[in-house]
Amino acid sequence: DAKTTQPPSMDCAEGRAANLPCNHSTISGNEYVYWYRQIHSQGPQYIIHGLKNNETNEMASLIITEDRKSSTLILPHATLRDTAVYYCIVRKRDTGRRALTFGSGTRLQVQP
């Protein structure tokens, strides 16, 4: 699976949009971009994933560049409860063991 690069930390004001970037320049055509987050020491929580097109769900939006080498997770109206470590993961849709490789992630601090 392709490696990802994320900034180690970011701050965001409560109520504002949080834009979390991820670089995955070695991504291949059959690899998806997944985003998970982990609040303190709780279990990781799935946020969103996509292949080529931009995606939106009740939690967030995912913008993938046309060349697929980078993406941005957007939390449209960040709240204090969105303070967490956000992981960008690139993974093939396969029939194998489906292991997720969590890197260091981005620690998002939402400020009141």
Place this chain on the structure above:
Amino acid sequence: EAQVTQNPRYLITVTGKKLTVTCSQNMNHEYMSWYRQDPGLGLRQIYYSMNVEVTDKGDVPEGYKVSRKEKRNFPLILESPSPNQTSLYFCASSLLGATNEKLFFGSGTQLSVL
């Protein structure tokens, strides 16, 4: 409520004393997996199961056993725990083959082996 339930949340034990961490999911998921999380090392997969009676090793299986006798349960067994197995453990499950395949994680088990 759809969830993955792990027990216990915290566990302190001594070297060599066999223990089991339970994991149960109520979503009829075929796939289940165990991860451990250590500072600086991220989450690493221990074992996974694609369905009942089908299990296989992940990245760090040494010192662990699993079983999958029922679809909903996937216990993690440490036959002879050692201090290097002190870690935060997560169980996860997923449907297989769905377009929006995604992992659901339990809330974790913090294990300390003295």
